[in-house]
Amino acid sequence: MRTIPGCKTLLILALIILPVCSSVRAQPGGGEITVFAIGSSRIRGGDMAAGREEAINAGLIMAVSRALGDAIPIESLVGHFKVVNETLLNRTDRFVRDYKVLTESVTKDTYRLIVQATVSVDQLKDAAKAAGLRLGEIPYPRVLLCVAEKNLNDLAPQYWWSRRPVSDVHISSSVLSRIFSDSNFVMVQPDGAGVTADYASELSAAEAMDLGRRFDAEVVVAGSALVEHANTPLQPSAQAYRGTIRTIAYRTADGKALAKVEKSATTEAGQGIADGGELLRRAAALAGEELSSKVASAWSRQAALGTGIEIRVQGVGGNIASLVKFRGALSGTSGVDNLQLRELASDTAVMTATYQGSARTLADAAQMLNFDNFRINVVQVEDAVIVLQLLSR
Known part of the structure; x- marks a missing residue:
């Protein structure tokens, strides 16, 4: 296996949408996958070494793009492709643990090869979420x-x-x-x-x-x-x-x-x-x-762009520990990003979040969260405001 060379920026949206030139195999640990991808480049000025290096880079970008396509809805990729290209596809060295070239061939001025790359899905998802991409399916209205x-x-x-x-x-x-x-x-x-x-x-x-x-x-x-x-x-x-x-x-x-x-x-x-x-x-x-x-x-x-939603939680007086648990669970809900506590009064907490979906869908998801000593009741849902109630069991 080799260390990873620096990658050049390549716009390969088509490779994400149509991943027909690569295949994926899950690793036993679950946090990594093995991807087989084809990389191609043009040989310029007879420089075979540079052409091979560029083909490897293209293959690694193809491998990461395939892993992205399996982990993130295509709507989210399309809606945030500039961010995807700049922060993920341009930094494949952060996500490819190792790789090897399985075979290679030169036809006229074109260098093609097949790479086997081990991609860290966990690191890729963390970086995608930090970049504002939504993980999971977008619910239909x-x-x-x-x-x-x-x-x-x-x-x-x-x-x-x-x-x-x-x-x-x-x-x-x-x-x-x-x-x-x-x-x-x-x-x-x-x-x-x-x-x-x-x-x-x-x-x-x-x-x-x-x-x-x-x-x-x-x-x-x-x-x-x-x-x-x-x-x-x-x-x-x-x-x-x-x-x-x-x-x-x-x-x-x-x-x-x-x-x-x-x-x-x-x-x-x-x-x-x-x-x-x-x-x-x-x-x-x-x-x-x-x-x-x-x-x-x-x-x-x-939905891929996200909607700003205000979440008002009633019944938090004397139940701060429950509020903390609820906030942690809600922040881990698919589609929820940048959940912030804006105000904490005697019996009401006000939070804001960006959500890839409607206020009604988020309210339903909040009500379905399961806790040992309390539950969440939906009081009211408006266009961008949810009123919830924290009730002891």
Whole structure:
């Protein structure tokens, strides 16, 4: 085995995302892995030694990038790639304990080789967390569907937040719900009886945010689904039909539009239909696939950057030891960074943290923490504020 030469900066995001040129083998200790990676370089001025050294460096960066890809969500790597490149990939000597060249070959002016590197995963994770990268999976948000539907024989749009009785059959929302659920989103099942505001079928961003907060959703998909005649100027009397769905996904916390999708499905001219159900299904299926993908991408990008959240803990009077235990456990929760105690009053502690997720997700994670002599109760969750209560067992 050899010591590690100094590494040059190489931008290899593609190697992180597509680690097809390396393989990983876990070491018995669990804190290290053995990675096999290909390194390549161009030979300049006939300098074979320099070309070989550069190929080794490229192989070691490839090995570390593969270990990073296994340890950290790709969304976090993409969102912080400048930091990843400068603090991790440019310092592979901190994480590669040793290596050896298994084989090498020269073709014209290209030097290629295969290196076997032992990478310290523990040190890599510690450095990644110190650099602000999130470890672990980013949780998917809770989604509320607010899509008003008007089928061919409906006199008016049908929607669950209406005060009027509505049909139980809502084809487009059923299709969207299935697609989002299959994509690991958590679907909110609304109760129209809980709506007191008299909102129309087409919701504004503010109205969508209000419904999202009422039903504890983090994302609201608002829109409309419609079946209508689609006669063309060339065949004005031909019976053609079009099913169209228009959707926009809002983040409940601030009303930001995460994604917007419009899709249609049509029948051939002269092809009659009994109702527009099949057109609604086809249009909703097209919209659902694209919309769920866009929402997931937008949510992950935002989550990777982190959100500042204030955490207020009540009931700490006479329970400082329990507060210390809770703070330690919360700081070790996946996605929590820079947890700071800002204020300590007689019965309330105020902390702040950066979290790769929503306030609701963090509150749920806090409530699930297990302690011997106390438990955590969630009192209230707002956009960026969590109120918790420390209760003795």
